[in-house]
Amino acid sequence: LPKIMRFIPLQDFVLLKELKPEEKTESGIVLPEEIDRERNQGAVVSKGETCELPVEVSDKVLVRSYGFDEVEIEGEKYLIGKEENIIGKLA
Secondary structure, X not given: OOOOOOOOXXXXXXXXXXXOOOOEOOOOOEOOOOOXXXXXXXXEEEEOOOOOOXXXXXXXXXXXXXXXXXXXXXXXXXXXXXXXXXXXXXX
16 A cells, blocks of 8 residues: 555544455456446555544455545545444455
8 A cells, every 4th residue: 555644634534545346256257347336445544543443554444335535645546534434344
């Protein structure tokens, strides 16, 4: 993950790098582009000082589809939202 020098989330906000939806299944079936695959996975880039969830930088998480806003920082697109919109960690 890229290291961001100029942004630290405040309070219970979490900054994520969006993970792209899978293009094929584990068994090798290629999924057509027409399928609307929700983008609800991200990797934690940084978190605010009052974030109580047991997530660390680079953890992959599943998030609510409506709980994060897209922002651009240093030319890269990220998602930012409250920790309460993280559903769980992906193993």
